[in-house]
Amino acid sequence: MHNQLPFFMAMIASIVLLTMLAKRLKIAYPILLVVGGLLVSIIPGMPFVIIDPDLIFFIFLPPLLFEAAWASSLKEMRKWWRIITSYAFLVVFFTALSVAVVTNYFIPGFTLAIGFLLGGIVSPPDAVSTSAIMKFVKIPKSTAAILEGESLLNDASSLIIFRFALIAVGTGQFIWQDAISGFLWMVLAGLGIGLIAAWIFIQAHKRLPTDTSSDIAFTLISPYFMYWIAEQAHASGVLAVVAGGLLMSQKRLTFLNSASRLRGLNVWEIFVFLLNGIVFLLIGLELPEVTAGLYADGIPMNEAIGYGVLVTAVLILARIISSYGALVFTYIFRRQKLPHASSFKRRLAMPLLLGWTGMRGVVSLAAALAIPLKLDNGAFFPHRNLILFITFVAILLTLVVQGLTLPILIKKTKLFDSFIDEEREDETRRQMKIGLKQEVHKFLKHKYDTEWQGNESMAKFIQHWEERIKVTEADTWMNERTKTIFLEMIEKQRNYLVELNKDPLINESIIREQLYQLDLEEERLRVV
Structure with a gap:
């Protein structure tokens, strides 16, 4: 442990310095952290960084989701629930399907089940990256609400796809009845467990003689409790944390006093900052292990990069196509629900913005690493190392390409300078x-x-x-x-x-x- 302490201290110092540099350069800090980790990883003599997927799924994911739910507006989510749910479920499924079809056709040995597995991994946009980039641009409030709401739910839908695809790859068959019933159980049970757990914590805050420190401690352990209970029940831990976080956020004035709210906000801000920084730095540091797996399988690097670029292009196109499809559907059947814009050109610009905000990140990395090394029959999991590499390329390209060009696209085109539905x-x-x-x-x-x-x-x-x-x-x-x-x-x-x-x-x-x-x-x- 003492031998690893200097590494962790250097990692935290690097996170702080790179974040300061990102603010100076006016770019989103996840981009610089990933690139920084990538550059460090290629230094000769650097040891491999091996990430335990359980570390990300259980240690990092629950508090990140809980903080995002705490900061989100349930009122805005209700207002735009149709678009949010379509992006969080239908668009994620369409993206996974697109990836499955394309990889099945272009990548030798990739079955539809393996393609769906990869699609479930890379389909959810990363909430942290999107919110960090949105700080540098001015976008409509309605669009920001849609992106926030989508980010809370798409992780759950993608991980559900991932689980069922993993079963299909391992067993060689896919039973629709079991998949539908399993999907309903994961969603409904996850939501129910999250709401019940949140109610328990709210009552604990109200009825126990808590002070500011114990209030903050309760909020820190609550997302882990929600996630763990849901996963033990084979439900969606992600939805449990999101539902519980939203309920506690809405009731914060009833069970937290002003001191607990203010000091808790500071504690959570620092905690989430360090968690995000560590995860994005680890994404860059993971490259040597990923490339080593490719070399072990005898896959040429240029060929693997080509597959990664292909899948990334499918991700971007599928999201943009889905965005404009949703606009056309709304225009035909529910025109009154369209966001009011000052011109038809500006209305057309919103789907482009939503389509270009699909940066990948934490969940995709964790899901890819969670693929087992071997199947139940003892055989090695097919194309595991290639899936890992494609996931890494998708994260890197969407973060760098979309992340750097999105603010420029919005500022240069001035498409979102004056939306009618923006309140003064x-x-x-x-x-x-x-x-x-x-x-x-x-x-x-x-x-x-x-x-x-x-x-x-x-x-x-x-x-x-x-x-x-x-x-x-x-x-x-x-x-x-x-x-x-x-x-x-x-x-x-x-x-x-x-x-x-x-x-x-x-x-x-x-x-x-x-x-x-x-x-x-x-x-x-x-x-x-």
Whole structure:
């Protein structure tokens, strides 16, 4: 263990430095981490880095999915649920089918079952890569919501395809009845286990005498608990974590206090940053092991690279075709559900954007590594090393090519500069703050109407809030009585924001920004 400590310390230091460089260069940090790991791996004398797939599936995947679900808006997912589910399930299946057909035709020895296995591995776009790249460009809120929602579900659908294809390769047969029943069980049981586990954790937060540290500890172990229980029941651990994370996120105001929410946000931000960094660096460091497997099988490198490029092209084309197919279907049958755009050209641009955001990453790598070395009959798993290499090429090419060109494509073409369905965020924030002040003033007038009569301190307090409706000022006086009133007012403002969030025209991210400010204000009051 002590011999490996310098390696881990150097890895963390490299992650921090490469992330800083990525910010300076204004590119998504997963791209630089993968390339950095790739360059380090080809240094002469570097030892092989062998990744245990269970390490990624159990150690890395649950918290990454949970954090993504925590940050997602259930309201926006409900609004765009048709598109999200079609991308997360139908598009993933179509992509896997396309990969299966193409590889069966072009790669010698590849059966449809092996092609479906590869398709299930490389079909899900990576949520971390997409979100990191989206920070450098301005896209419609509706598109961002669709991408976030899709990223939470497509991992589950691809891993389900992967499992059934793995069975088909091992047994040589595929029973549709068993596959359909198994699929339904994995989806429904996964969702149910996640929701039940989340409810248990919420009750534990509410009923046990927890403090900030124990609250954060509970949130850290909850995704692992959800994932493990679901996998033990042969359900989808991914869907369990997503469902549980969404429920706990929606109920966060009811079982976490402001201190737990604020400090937990900082802890999770650092935790997820390190997990993402380690995984993407390991993807690059994995190259020597992958290429060694190819040489052992006697597959020429140029031939393997060609197969990797072919599969990557199929992934990109299948996603773009699916995007425009969804647009045509919606235009014909559900035209009222189309995102409103300022021109037909801009409406046509959205499927292109969705089609070009298919960067692959963590789940694809873990699934490829999870392929067993041997079948149940003792024979070596067919084309395992080639599947690993194709997966690596797909991850590398989609990250570098799509990841670097997507921001340029959006900025140069200016296709998404002015969508009609984009709310005016500045005006929304201004109206929301006016509403908060009015809500506080109404609360004070109603509750303290008799108490402040003749009380100079309370009279000034009411007058202060009447003035704040017109002008924003910082309050410079505080005592125990006014502190209590302030805390009550903050809770009243939270209730107002929760009700305001029911308006489908207001994006939830704006509401969450203001809730974060209220948490900060409450913590400031508690230490005065």
